[in-house]
Every structure is written in structure tokens, then in C-alpha cells.
Amino acid sequence: MSLELLTLNNPVFKSFTFWAGVLVVKMLAMSLLTAIQRFKTKTFANPEDLMSPKLKVKFDDPNVERVRRAHRNDLENILPFFAIGLLYTLTNPSAFLAINLFRAVGISRIVHTLVYAVVVVPQPARALSFFVALISTAYMAFQVIAAAAF
Amino acid sequence: MSLELLTLNNPVFKSFTFWAGVLVVKMLAMSLLTAIQRFKTKTFANPEDLMSPKLKVKFDDPNVERVRRAHRNDLENILPFFAIGLLYTLTNPSAFLAINLFRAVGISRIVHTLVYAVVVVPQPARALSFFVALISTAYMAFQVIAAAAF
Amino acid sequence: MSLELLTLNNPVFKSFTFWAGVLVVKMLAMSLLTAIQRFKTKTFANPEDLMSPKLKVKFDDPNVERVRRAHRNDLENILPFFAIGLLYTLTNPSAFLAINLFRAVGISRIVHTLVYAVVVVPQPARALSFFVALISTAYMAFQVIAAAAF
Secondary structure (H helix, E strand, O other), X not given: OHHHHOOOOOHHHHHHHHHHHHHHHHHHHHHHHHHHHHHHHOOOOOHHHOOOOOOOOOOOOHHHHHHHHHHHHHHHHHHHHHHHHHXXXXXXXXXXXXXXXXXXXXXXXXXXXXXXXXXXXXXXXHHHHHHHHHXXXXXXXXXXHHHHHO | OHHHHOOOOOHHHHHHHXXXXXXXXXXXXXXXXXXXXXXXXXXXXXXXXXXXXXXXXXOOOHXXXXXXXXXXXXXXXXXXXXXXXXXXXXXXXXXXXXXXXXXXXXXXXXXXXXXXXXXOOOOOHHHHHHHHHHHHHHHHHHHHHHHHHO | OHHHHOOOOOHHHHHHHXXXXXXXXXXXXXXXXXXXXXXXXXXXXOHHHOOOXXXXXXXOOHHHHHHHHHXXXXXXXXXXXXXXXXXXXXXXXOHHHHHHHHHHHHHHHHHHHHHHHHOOOXXXXXXXXXXXXXXXXXXXXXXXXXXXXX
């Protein structure tokens, strides 16, 4: 049973694996996006990072802080999804539902980054993308709790 | 073997799954708690979030920052537990011990949030709940290292 | 198949389990390192943490903030590794390559902490250790995506 569930022959696991991989790449890209903003605005948080003796450490550049907020939002939402997506897969859910939930999380978290940290789009773009992922993740968590509680 | 270990027939995995689900829901609820505090205190971090042209971005509201510190503490402690709890389950530990460790982490992290971000309780309430979860997670990590090292 | 892959008989899983355990312990130690710096510099973020009525909450001590930046960097890089390392193990990779990737991540993240938060070493020490782990994790993520996409 779990033998089947955690192989790429299981379309649910295959979909989870795909989106988890995509979201890990997306998260790692946030570090590069932060670095780009740091060099563009010469905003460095550590004395040993200063490129010139004229620079001072700086913590309040709005462009850097925006990317860092988007990144932190990823930590808060994508990382719990990695845990619950795997456990949800192990409850052997309907493939149709599970695959679309993973897609919803994957796509909405990419959109969240784009409208938050790449091209700022007025609300409710960010709120909507945030809630699609949050509700999908919460649904999986409740399914996991229900499967384990009874 | 792992076939057995990652199914709900294994009481250790069942307990891990239950508490992981509960803690994911708890963590997602922190975002809502932050949002409630942001609206209550009109503290928004992004220009596009401001509800009125009279408002300015604000980063130092103590009620918002308190919830954010509690949330970050979750990231630092609950997310590593998700990884190590699964690996610990795969070492086939004593069910009695493992289930009580998962319970200890789950309950103490809920208490941590309550005394930190819901109703502020004087120390050592938060320190105690913090250390119960930390020590339980560290114990599992050392067991996992020992199982893998020899 | 997955039966074999998630047991300690699989040298890839054994190596992943070992390094995941080590990195969880390392991450939990960051909390203690932060606490040490907080007490040393009397920098507390919550009114209920103040040891004396003469103290005030403080958020800008450079020694505390340095450890907190190192800890946050762990959240951003080590936690995604936990997810992708497990999924990569389930793609049944070459043992030689996988074990060395896990070692690279484990060792470079320990070095990252040492040169960032224990003894400050001039750049590029931190940048190099950061990129070794980032590139290794990204490589695993692309392998996982490739395995799941086709």
C-alpha cells in the first residue's frame, strides 16, 4: 500500500513531487531576488558584506524588505504544504481532487510571488493568491487529521 | 517494513499524522491572527495594502509584532519537527515513547502560541512550553542520527 | 520499491536521515545561541521577558540580530532541503552522487553557521558555503521535477 503510494506510479505522488520540486526552486530563487535587490540598492545587513568602506549596514530599504516579506510568506505557507502534502498523499485521496489541490497551491504561490515581489499588482491580487493556497493547504490538513483521528 | 511504517495501521505514524495535521492548522491560523491584528491596529507593511490614503506603512505595532514573533518561533521549531518526526517514525521506535513525544510537541506548541500570542501569560509559561517541544524534537533527532550512523 | 527506498538498508536514505538529523540539531541550537546572546546583551523582545524593571524591550542589538539572520537563513535553505532530499531519495538516484550531495548540504550549512554566527569570517566564506548548499539543493529539485514531469 504505502509501497504504491510513494512511487511515481501513483499519479497523486507524482503530482505532489512535481509541485514540491517547482516550489523549492521558486523558494530558492527568492534568495537570488533578495541578493539582486541588495546589490541594486547597496543595502547590506552585515559589516563583512559591505563592498566599499563608504557603505554602512542598512535594514530598511523598501525593495529589499518587500522581497524578504514575500520570502517569509513562503516559509509560512509553502513549507507546511510540503509536510501536509506528503501526509495527504499517504491517506490515498481521490487523484482528481488531490492533483488539483496541488496545482492550486503551486500556481497560486507562484502568482503570489509575482504580484508581491516581481511586479507589484494592486490588491486583492496578493490576497486572493494567498487564500487559494491557504484554503487548499488547510483542507488537506483537515483531511489528514480526520484520517488519523478515527 | 516501511510499507507498514507509513500506514495508519502503524500507531506511531497515525499519531504523527494527527499531530502534524493539527500543527499545520495551528500554523496557518497564525496568518489569520496576524491579519486580525493588522486590521485592528491599522498596521500594514505594504503601500498596496493601505485601506485609506491617510494611512502609512507601519512596521512597529507591538501587537502585530508579537504575533509575528510567535509565528516565526513556529517556523523555527514546528517545521523541523515535521521532518524529524517522519524520519523518527521510519526508525520504528517504541510506540509508547513516540506517541507521547508527538503529543508533547503538539500540546506544548499549542500552549506556546496561547501564552505568547493570544493571552500573554508571565514567564516561565512560554519558556517551559518552548523547552518541552525543543527537548522532545532534539531527542528524536539524536535517535534518528544514532539509527543512521551505525 | 519504496519499501526498500525508505529503509536504512538504502544507503541514500541512511545518508539523508543522518544529515537531516544533524541539521535539525544544528537548527535547534540556533535558538540556544540566540538566547545566549539575548542574556549577554540584555536584549529582550517581550515585556514579560525583562529580568529587571530597569530594562526595556530592545530589537536592534547587532549580536542578537546576527544570530537571528543566520537562523532565518537556515529556515530558507535547510527546511526546503528536508522536503526535496526525501523526494530525491524516492527517485532512486545514484548512491554516490546522492550521498555526496547530502554531505555537501550538511557540511556547508554547518560552515555557514560557524562563519556567520559563531566566529565572523570575512567574505566570501559565507557566500561560498551558502552557494554550495543552494546549488546542491537546486540540483536535487531539478532532478525531482524531471522525474515527476515525464
